[in-house]
Amino acid sequence: xxxxxxxxxxxxRYVVDVDVAESELSLLVSEPGWVTEVDIDLEHVPGS
Numbered sequence: 001x002x003x004x005x006x007x008x009x010x011x012x013r014y015v016v017d018v019d020v021a022e023s024e025l026s027l028l029v030s031e032p033g034w035v036t037e038v039d040i041d042l043e044h045v046p047g048s
Contacts, residue, residue: 004028 004014004026012028013036039046 007028008014012030015027015029018025018027
């Protein structure tokens with residue numbers, strides 16, 4: 001968990017854990033701000 005915390009502090013976002021043959025891996029991603037700045041109002045249609 002310390003490794004994931006360090007990665008998150010560096011700007012990565014935790015996504016999912018994956019079990020493979022002999023290990024469990026954690027997927028972390030680095031995304032530009034516009035990807036995570038989404039309008040969560042599902043009723044809002046841009047441009048309407």
